[in-house]
Amino acid sequence: MSAHPATDRASRGLDLLTRFPRLRWLVRRRWFPLALALPLLVLAVLLSAGALVGTPVGSRSGLVVGVWILWWFLLIAVLLPFGARAWCGVCPVPVIGDWVQRRRLTSVADEDPRVAKGAPGKLVGRNRYFGLAWRWPRALSNLWLQNLGFMLLATFSVVLLTSPLASAVAVLGMVLAATGIAWTFRQRTFCRFLCPVGGFLGLYSMSSTLAVRSRDESVCAGCRDKSCLAGSAGGWGCPWLQYPSRLDRNNACGFCLECVKSCPHGNMTVFLRRPFAERHLLGWDEAFKAYLMVALAIAYSVTYLGPWGELKAAANIGEASDWRAFGLYATGLWALALGVVPGAFVAAAWSGRRLARARVGLRDAALASASALVPFGLLVWIAFSVPLILANGSYVLSAMSDPFGWGWDLFGGADVPWSPLRPHWTPWLQAGFVLVGQGAGLRSGWLTLRDLVGDRRGAAIAFAPSALLVTVIAHLLLLLYAG
C-alpha cells in the first residue's frame, strides 16, 4: 500500500494466535474485549462521579490517583511498549458510542446489501449502523486536531493532575464527546481523529512489540468478501476505518480485534515482534506529534521533576492563579513544542540533506529524521513516569481504599502513609531508559534515511545533525534526571 514497507514482511514475528490456541479462543469471543471495557466504564463513571462530590485533595482522590498514577504508568510503561494500542481495545470512553451506533452489545448486525432495504439505520458494507454515520471531513483526517487537543490539555496539566474535579470533567467530557461523535460520524471517528490520547498512542505503537496483521497475504489476495473491511456475521467491518488485511503499520489499529473475528479464513492474527520495528512517518502531522511529545517530556521533566518552585508556581494555575506567570509558562510551552523543537529538527534535517548532497525533498528528509523521535520519545516518557510509581505509588493503595475521601477502607490501605518504593533507584532507571531510547532512536533515524537516500554513508551524513540533536536532548535529560 505505502511506497516503503513499514516493517519487512519476512520478519513479522511470532503468530501468537496460532501458537496459543487458548488465546485465539479468547480473542474470537464476541464479548472480548468488551468484557474488560464495560467494567472499566463503570469504574470510570463511579470514580468520576465520586470526584465531583468527594475530596478535593488530588493525592487522596481515587480518580486522580487511579488515572494519573496507576493508569498512566501502566499505559506508557507496559501497555504501549508491549501491547501497542491494546488500551484502545479496552478503553471505556467509546463504549456507549459503540452501542449508540450498533444498538447491540456483542452481536453483529450483518446483512446482505441486496436484500436489506428500507430498514432503519444505514448499511456500511454489510453492517447496519444507527445515527447519522457521516464521513469525517478529509481535511481533518489526520493528527492535527489531536495535536491541538493534546497541547491544550498539556497546558493545563497541573489542574488535571491535581484537581479531582478537573479530572472528572475531563473523563466524563471525553465519554460525552465520544458518544456525540459516534452518533454523528461513522465508527471510531472520535478515536481516530479527536481523542487526544489516541494521537500519541498511535505514534508510539509503532515501536511496540505487538501487531495485528494478516497471516498469509496470498489468502487475502484470493479473498472475495473482504469481511475485515465490510464486516461479516463474525465481526464488524474495521471500526477504525482501516483495511485490516493490508495493515502494515500500527498507528491506526485500535486492537478491537473485530478483524480477527470477522475474517472467514482465520487469516487475521496478532504477532509478537521485535521492538522499534516500524519507522516511517507519513506526514507533518505525525512528525509534529513526535516533536511536541519530546518537547513536552522535556518541559514536564523540568516542571514536575525539577527542584524549581517558581516554575511549579507558574504552571499551577488552578491554585495560584497568577495569570501573568501562567501566561509566560504557557507561551514557553507552546513555543518549545511547536516552534523550538520542530524548528531545530527541521533545520537539522535541512543541513543534513545539504551535507550529504542528497537529492531528496526537505519534507521527506525531515520525516525520516523524525522517525528517531518515535523510540526516543516513548522511552523518554517512560523515564519521566518512573518516579510517579517509585515515589508516589503508595497513593494508589490509600486512595483506592478510600476513593472519595469519605472514610471508607475498601482494601485495608486507607491509612497507609505515603511510603515511597525504592525511590533512589529512580535516576538509574531513568538514565537507562534515556540511553535505550537514544540508541534505538539513532538506529531508527539512520535506517529510515537509508531507505530514503539509498546508501548507508549518505544516510549517516544526512542524519548526523539530527543525531547530534537527539544526543544533546539525551544529555539534557540525563542532567535533569541524574545530575
Next chain:
Amino acid sequence: MLRFSLGSIVTLAALAAVSGGLVWAVSSTGAVRGPVEHEIRVVARSYAFEPPVIRARRGDSLRLRFASTDVVHGFYLEGHDLDVTIPPLSRRALVTRGGRTEAAEEVALVLERSGKFRFRCSKTCGAMHPFMQGELIVGPNRLLLASTILSGALLVIGLAWAFIAPERKGPR
C-alpha cells in the same frame, strides 16, 4: 535489520570498558580533599525547598535545620531513612529515623553513598504537593558521568559504524 556481529559486540565491550575506566579515573581525582561539614537551613514553602539543590561529596556530613514559611511540610530524603515533619513558624521539627520519632532542632547526617537523592515533601500540603522536591547530589556522581559518556559514545560509534561498515547485500 541490525544484527550484532562479533565485531560490534567486541567494540561495544571495549567501549564499555574504556568509558568505565574513564569514569572511575575522572570521578576519583576530585576526591583528594577531606570531608567537610555543611550547615544548611532548609526552608520549605508551597511547593519548593530553599536551597533547591544541596551539593556535597561522599564522606561529608550535613547539619540540617528546618523551617516552614507557610503550612506543615515534610522532608523525606530518598535512600537515607530520614523523614522530617516541619511545622510552620517553629524551630523544632519532628524527626523520624530508624523507626523513632522525636522533636529536634537539628539533624546530623554523614553522607556515605554518592549519587543523586531527591528530598520530597512528605506531608500533603496542597495541589502540587506530590511534586514538591529538592535534590541532594553527593559527588562523585558516577551515574551522570557514565551515562553522559555512554550517550556521547552512542552517537560517535553509531555514526562511525554506519559510515565504515560494509554495505549489506540483499533485498530491502
